[in-house]
Amino acid sequence: MDTKTKILNAAENLFADKGFTGTSLREITSAAEVNLAAVNYHFGSKKELIKALMKRYLDVLSPELQGSLQRVMEDNENLTLEQVFEAFVEPLLTLNQLKEQGTSNFLQLLGHSYTDSQGFLRWFITTNYPGIIDNFVMAVHKAYPELSSQDMFWRLHFTMGTAVFAMSSTSALIDIAQNDFNAEVDIEGVIRRLIPYVAAGVGANTVVAG
Amino acid sequence: MDTKTKILNAAENLFADKGFTGTSLREITSAAEVNLAAVNYHFGSKKELIKALMKRYLDVLSPELQGSLQRVMEDNENLTLEQVFEAFVEPLLTLNQLKEQGTSNFLQLLGHSYTDSQGFLRWFITTNYPGIIDNFVMAVHKAYPELSSQDMFWRLHFTMGTAVFAMSSTSALIDIAQNDFNAEVDIEGVIRRLIPYVAAGVGANTVVAG
DNA sequence: GTCTATAGCCGGATAGAC
DNA sequence: GTCTATCCGGCTATAGAC
Numbered sequence: 456m457d458t459k460t461k462i463l464n465a466a467e468n469l470f471a472d473k474g475f476t477g478t479s480l481r482e483i484t485s486a487a488e489v490n491l492a493a494v495n496y497h498f499g500s501k502k503e504l505i506k507a508l509m510k511r512y513l514d515v516l517s518p519e520l521q522g523s524l525q526r527v528m529e530d531n532e533n534l535t536l537e538q539v540f541e542a543f544v545e546p547l548l549t550l551n552q553l554k555e556q557g558t559s560n561f562l563q564l565l566g567h568s569y570t571d572s573q574g575f576l577r578w579f580i581t582t583n584y585p586g587i588i589d590n591f592v593m594a595v596h597k598a599y600p601e602l603s604s605q606d607m608f609w610r611l612h613f614t615m616g617t618a619v620f621a622m623s624s625t626s627a628l629i630d631i632a633q634n635d636f637n638a639e640v641d642i643e644g645v646i647r648r649l650i651p652y653v654a655a656g657v658g659a660n661t662v663v664a665g
Numbered sequence: 666m667d668t669k670t671k672i673l674n675a676a677e678n679l680f681a682d683k684g685f686t687g688t689s690l691r692e693i694t695s696a697a698e699v700n701l702a703a704v705n706y707h708f709g710s711k712k713e714l715i716k717a718l719m720k721r722y723l724d725v726l727s728p729e730l731q732g733s734l735q736r737v738m739e740d741n742e743n744l745t746l747e748q749v750f751e752a753f754v755e756p757l758l759t760l761n762q763l764k765e766q767g768t769s770n771f772l773q774l775l776g777h778s779y780t781d782s783q784g785f786l787r788w789f790i791t792t793n794y795p796g797i798i799d800n801f802v803m804a805v806h807k808a809y810p811e812l813s814s815q816d817m818f819w820r821l822h823f824t825m826g827t828a829v830f831a832m833s834s835t836s837a838l839i840d841i842a843q844n845d846f847n848a849e850v851d852i853e854g855v856i857r858r859l860i861p862y863v864a865a866g867v868g869a870n871t872v873v874a875g
Numbered sequence: 876g877t878c879t880a881t882a883g884c885c886g887g888a889t890a891g892a893c
Numbered sequence: 894g895t896c897t898a899t900c901c902g903g904c905t906a907t908a909g910a911c
Contacts, residue, residue: 609858620826648819655869656862
């Protein structure tokens with residue numbers, strides 16, 4: 456494994472666990488067993504390392520997800536919201552092929568990108584991968600045409616938050632669940648529990664004026 | 666206003682905005698216009714300052730919320746999940762009496778407490794204010810007795826995540842919403858949009874085995 | 876490409892004068 | 894209680910030998 460990949464892998468695990476501001480280059484390079492200066496040599500800066508990390512996943516996820524959403528829209532006359540959210544599962548799980556824990560790592564990084572670092576990553580994602588959001592909005596609109604664009608806006612952000620937050624605390628939650636219920640739970644299990652929740656949330660009857 | 670309060674107020678705004686690790690004592694004391702050493706003199710450490718900050722709100726919120734939940738449980742034969750979540754609105758809004766933006770600041774701090782600082786605050790809250798969670802679980806159980814304890818567990822965590830995350834990005838979202846829809850939105854408006862979403866999510870039909 | 880060494884800065888915390 | 898001055902460690906980033 457070359458130095459660049461060693462850094463990416465170590466950084467990913469640490470960032471997912473402790474956030475971007477909470478992880479130093481010293482921790483990363485020592486976990487990767489490479490020299491401290493290697494990050495700046497190979498990536499230029501900590502910020503660029505973070506971007507490269509997200510890019511590794513987004514370049515795989517984006518086309519997978521757009522294909523999956525398009526397929527589910529074409530095949531179904533009576534598209535349901537559950538089907539829309541189901542369309543996320545397979546693309547997300549393919550990320551496990553990139554790296555062990557890829558799916559959960561990616562989602563946790565996504566979570567940190569919203570709260571850490573004053574949103575520079577949020578900007579990076581929305582400007583570089585606009586297709587993801589557009590397709591998603593189209594699919595939701597097809598499944599639930601009565602939803603106003605304002606409700607759509609809020610509910611999609613709530614959904615993003617739910618998913619991202621669930622993933623950020625997943626490792627802790629899985630431990631608790633296994634103690635309390637003796638139930639085996641993995642990342643796919645959490646995603647599958649999440650789907651009915653967010654589908655029902657997005658599909659809730661509108662009661663708020665405005 | 667005494668120094669201690671000046672520090673608390675300045676720290677609260679900065680922490681809510683940039684997180685705990687993202688805010689330095691130097692920023693806090695200069696915003697509060699007090700001496701750098703004052704934080705350590707009055708609170709002992711940054712960690713203790715954070716705890717004091719949360720305590721200021723939790724000591725008010727906890728009894729309000731327990732009372733509100735108990736009232737809604739007693740008054741209703743056919744309790745709905747919407748009613749349970751409605752019971753949160755008033756207690757949360759009373760936090761605005763403690764300080765301008767109190768509600769949104771508190772919820773944002775709560776959000777950061779889950780992602781920042783390896784969960785030491787999560788521990789602090791659950792061990793010091795267990796009544797909040799217990800009452801909430803009881804109320805949800807009364808409104809939706811068929812929900813298994815395992816589904817209850819996951820959905821309450823999803824709900825916590827939705828709420829907390831929505832609040833963490835609320836200031837950004839409100840700006841976008843006002844640009845896109847020319848709609849006036851405040852923190853209460855977001856909370857009221859959140860309620861049907863999480864109520865529907867928690868009340869979704871169970872489809873997952875296990 | 877990889878290393879050591881270090882610059883230069885910022886972090887939390889404290890000692891001690893007033 | 895409040896101030897200045899400072900310690901000391903950690904941080905990102907870079908210069909320069911190999």
